[in-house]
Amino acid sequence: MSLLTDPLEELISSRAVYIPDRLQLAIGSALSEEFAGWEPGDLLGEEVTTSPPSRINRADRSGEPAGDSERVKREETGRSIVFFHLADLHLGPSSSPIEGGTSMATPIVTGLAARLLSERPGLTIEEIRESLLKAAKSGVYVIVAAGNGPRERPRERPPHEFRPDEAERNFRGLGLWKSPQFGDWAREYWLASGAQEVQWLVRRLRSERHVEVLHDAAAILADLGRLSIGPILEELGNAPAPDQTSALLRALGWLGESHERPVIEGAQGELILADLLHDENPDVREAAARAMRLLRPGRAAHWLTRRRLVEPDAAVLDSIEEELGRYSSGQG
């Protein structure tokens, strides 16, 4: 079988084959397990051939000479597994690096599985897994390695068409603490979100009740930074469901702890938070008190001081006191 020599070009030109999510995940998970601990450039076997495997390298794509960071073992292939950090790959002389990580590794693996399935539609998941691993050990093969480091800053995806079905698939990857790999893939999708995805995610929480899904979604919204603030405030102004309200306010509170610590400007956002500080649900009031970290300190202190006078719930009162303490100690 002719395996991929240039994943991106091959995928672009290959015909589309539908691969169910579960199958993608199973394959990706199996490969991740199999190659855990491998580093870019690692060779699986000792034998080498002279046949050049691939045109994938920076020089080929950009016209620039390959630099020291070039990670492709392109000459000694044969039984080698070629690992490549996609973050090093450039599409053109002045383009930005393509994003690395599992979200990009998944379509590569999916593309391979698609080719297998298009030739032999009756293959089972296990047969596909075995075929991929066997091929990996015997032929020229390109694996895109996921980066190991934590992703500190979300990066925006290049302009693309927003697809609700894709968003829904990735939404269903949230809250899966029993399948952390799947959760990581979904998280990576969301952290590369644009405004449309964020708006979709915020609205999708209207009907969500699962505590872990709500937690993951709120954490993602917080990690997305200021991009989330507008859609969250808009939704909070539309009388959202209680669970949704708490999750969105928690996201704002966490965002207020971030290094970025954006500030909500304008009266509308401030009034929405002030209104929620009087909600009947104590959890909402407590979360609203923390979300006020995003207001200017003087404005937050104004609302919190007023609420402190009438707050009946001891836990909420404690949080209000703590928030006010942040401002008096200069943290705010």
Add this chain to the structure above:
Amino acid sequence: MWVLRVVRKARWDTDRDALDPIQVSEAAEDLRLGPGEVGLSVFRVHGGEEIQEVAVRYALTCRRKPEHLDYVVFPEDLVQELGLAIEPRSVAGLDPYLNARHQEISGLTEEIRLRLAASILGVEDRQVGRIRDKALGDLGLELCQRDPELRANLKGDWPSRLSPSASRTSGG
């Protein structure tokens, strides 16, 4: 034997009425399977200290950021009385302490989910609790000192929040 389920506390508080269909339905939301789940996760617990340790470990290793950890603890017998199976289930990568106590309830249908929620709400001495997010930082640091291997399983923001140089009040 008792088991702990992570829930939203307000749905299970002791003033909730097992005979009120709306309240039962709200509680049953916490017994709904997540996407791709085949069994409902609970943790077998003995006594208050173990309840707290399970709750804190769950918050630190299954969640990315500090959020109140609410739970309800109820007799395992309730599950079996409804004809449901409850069995130990190992989860790859899960904190070993949690993994040793992790159980899955299988066979839940929409109707049985409601009946289980009503059964739990009908137990007067069920334990409903909350580990506040602000407490998780200190409790997490204590746990990491007692069990240094826990650090390898910390999720999301927790490694930095519980780093030795982090403030002991950083949990909230």
